[in-house]
Amino acid sequence: MDYQFREIEAKWQKYWAENQTFKAELNTEKPKYYVLDMFPYPSGAGLHVGHPLGYIASDIFSRYKRLKGFNVLHPMGYDSFGLPAEQYAIQTGQHPAITTEANIATYRRQLDQIGFSFDWSREVRTSEPGYYKWTQWIFMQLFNSWYNLATDKAEDISTLIEKFNTSGTADVKAVCDEDVATFLPSDWANFTEEEKQKELLKYRLTYLKESTVNWCPALGTVLANDEVKEGFSERGGHPVEQKKMMQWSMRISAYAERLLQGLNTIDWPEPVKEMQRNWIGKSVGASVRFSLSPTLSKGEGANYAYQTADPLIWEVLKTNARANRSDQTPAETELWQSLRASKTGHKIRRQHPIGSYIADFICINKGLIIEVDGGYHNENQQNDSLRTEALNKLGFEVIRFTNEEVLADVTSVAQKIKHTLDQRSDKLPANSLSLGEGGGEAFIEVFTTRVDTIFGVSFIVLAPEHDLVAQLTTAAQQQEVADYIAKTKKKSELDRMADTKTVSGAFTGSFVINPVNGEKMPIWIADYVLAGYGTGAVMGVPSGDQRDWLFATHFNLPIVQISDAQQNIDVEADSTKEGKYINSGFINGSTYKEATTILHQWLEDNGVGKAKINYRMRDAIFGRQRYWGEPIPVYFKDSLPYLIKEEELPLMLPEIDKYLPTESGEPPLGRATDWTYENEYEYELSTMPGWAGSSWYWYRYMDAQNSSDFASKEAIAYWKDVDLYIGGSEHATGHLLYSRFWNKFLKDLGYVNEEEPFKKLINQGMIQGRSNFVYRLIDEEGRGTNTFVSYGLRKDYKTSALHVDVNIVENEVLNLAKFKTFRPEFANAEFILENGKYICGVEVEKMSKSKFNVVNPDVLIENYGADTLRMYEMFLGPLEQSKPWNTNGIEGVFKFLRKFWRLFHNENWAFHVEDNIPTKAEFKALHKIIKKVQDDIERFSFNTSVSSFMIAVNELTDLKCKNRQVLEDLVIVLSPYAPHICEELWSLLGNKNLSTAKYPTFNPAYLEENEFAYPISINGKMKMNLSLSLSLDEAQATEAVLGNIQVQGYLEGKTPKKIIFVKGKIVNIVV
């Protein structure tokens, strides 16, 4: 029988499914090998032709590894939560679960007919409660953890509470919010439960925080940075704006350094690692504090050291403070008597301006403010907590006493104050570098990677959004600054990015002092400084930074040369690190390295800065205002979040009437009725983002049915990590980074064993569309006619190009009959042909329905079979290379499989093999392919092995090989690529279980030759071939070559100067 691919493929697919042929073994002595594909989102369009490419490669690899004796885990599942199903639900009212289910069925059918060796018993779906239970469970672990910098890992929150109990915040080194409080164990003990929870939330690895988010009004949800491309949503291309919202976040920044270092330990494509490095964005530099210089000169200079107030309202505050001092409440007067003149051992001031407030009492060097409540001064009537918060921000701790307390027992109040002051260190801890540190001086903090250029600073620039801008702007500059900020806001993200040439900015009217030389320099705002990076403030060094140079030139600010190596700084900035410093005070004459070291030390010693590492990576937003996602297992009590109990998992997604946000703007979950925790507390209404379910799924495959753990300890210990992960590079900074983050976290908590989840990563190239065009003739009035001109002749006519369905074009030749039925108006189409054919134009574009360039794998399988599709997809080119989809060569692969089939059959298509001893040539052909295929697969060069199969089959056909022994081995070697035909032939050969056969052992003896046709080249140019025995050494070979008549002819009597002989490779004669 001829090659009947349809019957053969159906038969073996059924056989594999019924026998669970590819079920990974549980108890085995075999070494493990875990091959993972990026699981698909089951979209309504069905499997895209790009998907099978990676799946086929991983399937070949898995089947090959099984033949090599490995216990292979090769699972598949669905990332089934996501936006499209929800969009569809909004439009149709259809529950997303139903759409998802239907789509999965299509995917499964399509996957099955390609003949993948997946272990379907381990299938996962992220939208199944049995799966998302564990996604929620991991969320809970994150909520219950903090990142301890001392041990450099995540720990249970109880270890933090323990520290608070025993030593307060003193020896806590954590990755946490910036506004954490500093307190003593006694303070902690006095915190209410609410206050404790509020404080702990600032440390948890998943936390609730007001943050600026990418809000997409059209989608009604928040998007992660990597889901926004150039100001538009990646999905749907809707505009995205910045908005402040309370949001769940993941403290991925805690892992920045480990995520960066881990990249050096894994075998991933360099571009992906590079993208992750850029995303993490580590910069090594220094933070420097520039103290604010008082703007008022009349006598204020003397007060400078104690200047702690907002410079703009200093005058007002000072006057008010003076008035307050002469109009004290009885309690204040009473207390002042006990505190004044260092009676407590600490210097305390009363009615002292701080920021835009006046503190009742303050000890500046301890950073402590004492407030007596119930006062009747105007400025004290503000909400106390607001005031405390603002003062905390400035770096001050506030303790409060009521009037009654003070009047009742002033001595005990004074004692308490003294005790608190005694306990406090002189400065606030160095890690809280906020305004107010260092005794209360106001300053602007900048981050720089070139602290060595600090003597070249001639101005400071703040982002227009910087917190201090309003306070720093003087009355005279008020209008200019306000105008500039308004202008910046109007500019869209896109404009701001496109317009990097125009220099713009505004002077605030205020000044800072450069700590290294005491020089006074102006504070500007400009939109080239970004609020979201570093501190939102930069020091302007025009001689060393081109942007600063442009800014200085534009606004006539001084440009100071700071290195003897800097050149042409009147034309452009020179950022050289060479040379010795000049005009640079105490670093004059030193080199870049020396200067940096000296300055780091100097900054630290003088309390005005320190060496600092900055990361660009922000914490990941972890909430979407969407329905079709994992509910966050949290409820709110007194507006603080609490976890539900572990045994209450999974928190099921509630049924709702429609899938839109509520009228009041709440997320869709707000529509759920009777959906409260313990019939009392509101649940969190946002759901988890798309990446939640995919950030740990490879562990679920290890033990997919487990109901008591996300996977058993034993399964995790055996399978460890993914040995080979194949997928698209579009996940480089999303999925692949989040997965590494969760993996490290789970490892810190001891749930998993490996630091990195994916040992080797391969990116399959993107499959682009390949569109075909016809050229419609245009008449004099510019209207399209019904006549079409072939591609080669289109230049002679006036035509317009039209997309034509690629499925009615073969090798760029249009099928005229099918074209006439393609659209009704083409029924009477006429053609101007070349060589009797209509040739279509070709262009590579994105694959889309509107461009008629979508090729459905189902059609190819119907026409050629899965084995042909599998081999053809591999034959297209290197796996990692992007390429346009093109079916032009598929015939060749199909012919190859028929030819292969014919090797096992006689002229009458009857199965026929012979049991004789293989000839030398047959062995040679076989062992060549055995070696070639194993080498190719190990280096993921699947396209070249397809070529080699063709060569092998051509050779064996020429040799008329019918030898059972040879053909049997050939079947095994080909089976990972074309499993169906090989299974059939394997069983025709009388064998069973091809998938557990042993890959044949390569024997180099069969490839040994005793002669080699040496290429003889003269001066490097190949002239002829000469067959010589491989046993000849250099002298013998040289003699034989020079003795050859033909060689002598080429030499034309010249004497060779030198002869290069490389055994088995080449002979080169130099004349």
Add this chain to the structure above:
RNA sequence: GCUCGGAUGGUGGAACUGGUAGACACGCAGGACUUAAAAUCCUGUGCCCUCAACAGGCGUGCGGGUUCGAUUCCCGCUCCGAGUACCA
């Protein structure tokens, strides 16, 4: 701008550590079989000169270099693709 890829016949691509450039396939041309077509099989196919063969010349984006020898290594450039972006 920066970072990372890439550029080889009419097309997809091969040449793995510097050693016969163009494997394998598509397409094209010619032939066999056939009444004919399809299918199948055979032959040829980088370009140029030449009736043709022999022989020769030129050829891996461009310009240099290293080397007996470069698609491969080095320097400089052009173009294409991807990512990223005023990151201090």
